[in-house]
Amino acid sequence: MKPEHLPIFKRLQEWQIYGLCIEREASGEPYEGQVAVGTVILERVDHRKWDGDTIHGVILCPKQFSWTVQAAGLDYYNHSVWMAANWVDAYRTSKTLRDCCAIANGMLFHSIPRDPDLAAVHCCQYLNPRTAAKTRAEWIAKGMTTIKVIAHHEFFQDPA
Numbered sequence: 001m002k003p004e005h006l007p008i009f010k011r012l013q014e015w016q017i018y019g020l021c022i023e024r025e026a027s028g029e030p031y032e033g034q035v036a037v038g039t040v041i042l043e044r045v046d047h048r049k050w051d052g053d054t055i056h057g058v059i060l061c062p063k064q065f066s067w068t069v070q071a072a073g074l075d076y077y078n079h080s081v082w083m084a085a086n087w088v089d090a091y092r093t094s095k096t097l098r099d100c101c102a103i104a105n106g107m108l109f110h111s112i113p114r115d116p117d118l119a120a121v122h123c124c125q126y127l128n129p130r131t132a133a134k135t136r137a138e139w140i141a142k143g144m145t146t147i148k149v150i151a152h153h154e155f156f157q158d159p160a
Helices: 003-010 014-026 031-047 055-060 074-085 087-093 095-108 116-120 133-141
Strands: 125-127 145-150 153-157
Touching: 003 055, 003 074, 014 031, 014 055, 014 074, 014 095, 031 055, 031 095, 031 116, 031 125, 031 145, 031 153, 074 087, 087 095, 116 145, 125 133
Parallel strands: none
Antiparallel strands: 125 153, 145 153
């Protein structure tokens, strides 16, 4: 993330940046996949202190989410910045963003539970194997195991 964009994301409330992250990472996924991505974020907050111990800290940790990295695609990145900088318009015009924010709020206030399979093993890793085949191969070589696949995301357990 460009340093000059960091304040734009930091000013979002917790539910906003959480919902934005779910939308950016899993907008084309089914509800189950969006909840799974939300689960990974909360598991990182609770169990991986090197990422950060808050939702903002985890999401804004460098190179953890594709939408925060320009190398994932400049249009994709720039649209993420635009959404954060123009929150009211983005929220009003994007049903997907509103839906992902509803998931975020539900998970924050415990009306939507974490994915039980992922929470049971404190899953903190996922990727899209179609766009990250090299990373997937590296993770498997390091001893990570697949917990489940939901649509275009594969969720992994860190080695013991």
